[in-house]
Amino acid sequence: MNAEIRHIKTSAETGLAQEFAAARAKLPGQGAVAALRDTAFARFDAKGLPHRRVEEWKYTDLRALMRDARPLAPAPDQAGKARAAKAGQLMSDVDVCRIVFADGVLVPELSDLVGLEPGLSIRSMAQALGSADPLVARHLGQVFPSDDAALALNTALMGDGALIEISDGATMSRPIHLVFATVSETPVAIFPRSLVVIGKGARATLIESHEGPDAVGHQCNAALELIVADGAEVEHIKLTTGASETLHISTLMASLGADVRFNSFAFTTGLAVVRNQVFLRFDGAGTKAGIRGASLLRGKQHADTTLVIDHAQGGCESRELFKSVLDDEARGVFQGKIIVRQHAQKTDGKMMANALLLSDDAEADSKPELEIFADDVVCGHGSTVGALNEDLRFYLMARGVPKHEAESLLIQAFVGEAVEFVADEIVRDALMEAAVRWLAERG
């Protein structure tokens, strides 16, 4: 059937509308920010929750996965803050500038906000929204205009987040680690929104980690806008961990200037439903970007990586590599789209998605797209789905490696092919350790 029938609102959609109506006056920001929220909500309301008939959400049907809307999180209490203090353990070996958010709210007493490196400024997004900050006015919602319904929902309900500015030429010696911990013991919804503006020729590493407590079904819809000016070098790591029942949607919007070196890596082992959206645009020539990731999933976990890589300017190079390891009844989704605009000649784009199925009930869906309007380009994509190679396993077992260990080694190697692109050695080791721990739990 091709007939489109306007659906009856689901209870989640009605719930969200009620939340928005109730919270509208209390949410930070007036004037332009309030107007931005209203238009965003109207856009969401018109579209409803994305479902499988919406091409970009084909494999992640939010209408089915999000049965009802959780209430907006109240400010965290002391117990909550104490739990947040323990979050972000995965990066415990790395010397970082740590910024902690409990239930989406910046907790200054847990964050390294004083004595920041020269050229670095970190502020609370909620405060910036409330005080009509010029940086917010200039960039918020402008980095990658999109009519994505989940993003619209974040814009409508955005609470706190980080507003980071790195001045031209500044080099950050420590990675900036944004720790988003959901700590409430009852299910809540959080909508963190961050904006990072990196100046010309600056160098920085940005780590985002999202985690939640076990067995509480939170809803997190986070968005990060990133502007990288000409000649800057930026490394972005996103960690999604924890064994919770949380539904997590995250949108990274990035605009890259000329001659930028940008690497993003998404590492996912946790949460029940994860959707990582990356919308990236090349706004200057000579830029190289690597968008990579690895997810290790088990149980009934569902992780979706959706990329839109827009080569709006020529002479840029993009590399995408995603690895997913799927056990039990887990489902891994990869949707990647490389767009090459008509004048973006000399574009070089390569996209690869590999899925490893460890169980008969696991499912991998992959949709690598190319949309090319320029002729002088080299673009390619590849995608594979398969089980562990019997021959390799046999080879190892023939040399006395027990079956389970042999499999672990092969899976490590598989994930390692993507992790090795993480530039920071300590971060890389931490990620590999996390992968090894995941394998040890495999039993």
Place this chain on the structure above:
Amino acid sequence: MAAVQETVEQVRLIDVDQYKYGFETVIESDKAPKGLDESTVRFISAKKGEPEWMLAWRLEAFKRWQTMREPTWARVEYPAIDYQDLYYYSAPKKNPALKSLDEVDPEILATYAKLGIPLREQEMLAGVVREDGSVPSRVAVDAVFDSVSVATTFKAELMKSGVIFMPISEALREYPDLVKQYLGTVVPVTDNFFATLNSAVFSDGSFVYVPPGVRCPMELSTYFRINEKNTGQFERTLIIADKGSYVSYLEGCTAPMRDENQLHAAVVELIALDDAEIKYSTVQNWYPGDSEGKGGIFNFVTKRGDCRGKNSKISWTQVETGSAITWKYPSCILRGDNSRGEFYSIAISNGRQQVDSGTKMIHLGKNTTSRVISKGIAAGKSQNTYRGQISTHRKATNARNFTNCDSLLIGDQCGAHTVPYMEAKNSSTMFEHEATTSKISEDTLFYCQQRGLSAEDAVALVVNGFVKDVLQQLPMEFAVEAQKLIAISLEGSVG
């Protein structure tokens, strides 16, 4: 750079004036009144002298169609089609009582002669050697002119081996049970907007049944020709390869050049039972419209094969050079264990053509394999999209797929797009997919030119190499024709 500049220039200059099948034949025809309602469906059914169940089937489809909307997901843009402004049935007059080819309107025969289609079976049966020394090939042809089949050759000889090859309208009268058993079982009446429309108003097409264990003694072929103004062509092809049989089938399509767009919405169903094999090849050369995108055929086709039996195999090969809009996804349902599906495609777009084509391989049985090779060449201001889906069912153990789709861009005004979907629900699945997009490398051109080839010849050489994988899959008679067609389509850019 000069060579490329020249190529781009040439491509811009190419006009579809080179479409050599754009003539119109003046023949009196018998048409249904313009527009579509229940009476049109009844009219077509009555014209064909169809059994009662067939009329009910059509009416059911028509009822369903009225509730459906035209799909919009493909990357094609075209003005809205007014379905009431079309003739749904057009037949050359004096058709019913044809006993031999001699009674066919000489105008029609002349048309087919112009198309170079060997209809004259007498000549072939007599083993005539032409003046130029060539021996006419032995291909059985079913020629479909507008809405009806005008001539089917070699029928008697095929009958000897038990192969039924006839217009589907005739099959409905002569073998109603056989048709009833299989019609609509691969592409159900409710499948999609265009297939449902076809189910309601299809007028003719070919029917092939190959009995168990028979290897069809010759290639079967159908030529489709839209001649009348404002007519839609809705043909329906049904091919059944019974256990252990083999058949190779070819189709070719042409139409006159006209300013307005014409609609072609066909349905092809293939059924391969145990150990059977069907090879289906298409050379599609409908009128593509002029260089400004005026006119041309809207080609909305549903083609699907069902590997119903064990060890069965269905292979689609297509060379797409025509049509203003192509919307076509020949698919395979790999239901039988150890069955195999193949899809080889060359899609060439020039001028303002828009192609959205690809395949679906649905792995349901155990140890099923599929292979997809798609080569898209975009030139001029055209848009060329590959859209394909490979999926495995939970119980389809050891499914294998290899997909390769390459695109070549000639000029900077065109677009090439790839939209593959891979859905694996079984851990023993092995899917491999690769796609590349590029232009012809300067180095390659330079290398060829350095060895004395002209720029045009060099491009031709590279393009021929690019599509070779697919051309090899075509039956010999067609490969030559297809190669010529590719040259015509890209004339100016490939020489």
